């Protein structure tokens with residue numbers, strides 16, 4: 001009887017973890033739903049790479065629940081390239097990102 005209980009508890013834990021992991025994934029269906037409202041979200045992170053030519057900045061950021069993002073390293077397009085000209089790798093930054101469907105654009109970074 002005790003062994004069965006242990007198995008049940010273990011199974012319940014696996015299911016709970018799988019559900020949590022699934023919930024933590026970004027959901028493109030939701031983000032790209034037609035007519036989805038634009039959202040502007042503030043975040044902070046550490047610069048990993050700056051592509052001035054391409055107008056992109058790669059940031060290792062913490063969780064952004066409002067964007068359905070866990071902590072990750074990702075590249076963002078920036079609205080105003082002049083804002084990334086002075087950024088250095090390993091610099092801590094605060095940024096504002098606009099979500100428009102599945103697109104993310106940094107509208108402010110400092």
Ligand SMILES: [Cu+2]
Nearest residue numbers: 061069072074
């Ligand atoms: Cu991200």
